[in-house]
Amino acid sequence: MKKTITFILLFLLIYSCSLHNIYAKETPPAVSADSAVILDAATGQLLYSKNPDSPYPPASTTKIMTALLTLENTNLNDKVVIGKNPPAVEGTRLGLYPGEEITVRDLLYGLLLASDNDCAEALAEHISGSMDKFAAKMNARAKELGAKNTNFVNPTGLFDENHKTSARDLSLIMRALSKTPEYSKIATTTSYTIAPTNKSAKPRTVWNENKLVQKQSMYYYSGCEGGKTGYTIQSLHSYTATATRNGQELIVALIHDKNKTFFKDSISLFDFGFNNFQLTKLYSKGDLVTTYNRNKLSIPLIANSDFYYVKQKDDKSIPHLNIQNKNLSFKFFKIGDVVNKATVYFKGQNIGELKLSSGVNHTEKQILDSDVIQNLVMKNKYSIPIMAVFLTAIVIFTIRKFIYINK
Structure with missing residues (x-):
């Protein structure tokens, strides 16, 4: 009896396997960062997440919001006069001078390629007049993008216990930034030389720190259209990037990585997203x-x-x-x-x-000629008052629409 049951079960298993294709689902990669996501840029859908809404200090990945506000609120050829505060900022600097005249474009290259903090503060002062006002603008824009676990205190990402964001929020900001026409051009440039200015007799060259766009790097990723690293001792490592393959754009964001594996982990996340999901047009x-x-x-x-x-x-x-x-x-x-x-x-x-x-x-004429109106006229003994009210409503609406259009 047992042999018969075993035979039947084995037969059914073989038969069912012959009727249906079995698709192996790839296991999502393990990543070091405490908060990480893959976001589909077209739909905003998360394809992978690890603590997506947990807020952490994002270090210099903050600068993608600074870049977004710069591209949305300035002209690249605008001249910026450097105040006294940006040259004194802590951390990585281009070496700006008080009173120096430099273009928004030059400052953006310093900001996005070399992560220069003096460029970030100079852009913030140029746009809003002060760090506090610019931080308020950053937070307002983050909220507009759907970021719910973000609070920015400065344009640089220098550590502050109140300066935090999550991987999901960071990906939403990168999604908006990647839509701006100039971003990818700047973010995929290997190096950029800033011409001499009224305060600097020598040209200054900045180099791109994002290894996913460096063709000579072991981490080069074909299709990567930009990214931003971040690090402070307190914040640990963070990274966000965008890549496109076969018309589909994905964004990865990783925050609070103590092992500095964000380049390798980002490649794994991109591969997982592109290998397992496809963007489909419904209409x-x-x-x-x-x-x-x-x-x-x-x-x-x-x-x-x-x-x-x-x-x-x-x-x-x-x-x-x-x-x-x-x-x-x-x-x-x-x-x-x-x-x-x-x-x-x-x-x-x-x-x-x-x-x-x-x-x-x-049109109004089609409504008046419709069966619904004609039935009201023929069947309802109160059709004349009803028609009067209806026609008055149409006239009032038409007049209001005309006034609105011609304001």
Whole structure:
């Protein structure tokens, strides 16, 4: 009897294996940092995390926020007059002089390549007038990006017990920075020479400390488009970088690494992300998503933007949409106006919202000629007052819209 049962079980096991492909799922790499993530840049989805929201002092990875605010609030050719404080800052310095005139571009190269603290303070003073005001601007921008465990005190990353961020928050900041047109050009430059200024007779050269973009380095990673290291004795090592492969951009962030393995660990994280996940386009802007049909009214609903999602490479599941139940019969709009939205679910999880635009015009005349209005007129003995109220509402709305457009 036992032999028969064993034979049947063995037969069923072999048979089931012959019917289904078995996909091995790669184990996420072990990393030294106490807080680490892989973020998909297009969707903001975390593909890997280790204590993603635990705040730690980030050292000079802070400077990616300083760079972001600089690129968002200045022109690269703007001239900066150096105050008395930046030249006296602790740590790594370019060697700025009080009263020196230097461009924002030159300061950014010093900031991002060599992690010069005097460049960070000079940019902060140029943008906000003081360190405190710039720190407030840093925190406000971090909050806008969705960073919930961040508090910046300075633009350099010099240790302060109140100066902290998490790996998730750092990746969100890098995500925003990587979208700026000039960032990758600066961050992948091997070296940059700053021409003589009114205070420096000699040119000064800065070298890129990010080994993932150095082709001669054992840590060179093809597709890396920038990164930033950070270290102080109290903060330990931190690192964040961005890389692109086959149209997919990933961001890694590691904070509080006591073993200084962040370059190697970042490569492992990038490889894990690219090998196991793929960015998939669900809709392109302008695609027909569905057609609204109600009361003999037919309106093509069009994707207002591209919509992407990330899935494991062996996953055959597809997202589904939950379209908001809206009555469009009494609304008037033009082609391209957003008239509805859909929540997108993938494997039971809400992965985002897709705005839906109208593919046709829907005018006041069409509303008045619709079956709904005609039925009101024919069937309701109070149709005249109803029509009067309805027409008044349309007139008021039209006037308000005209006034708003012509303000």
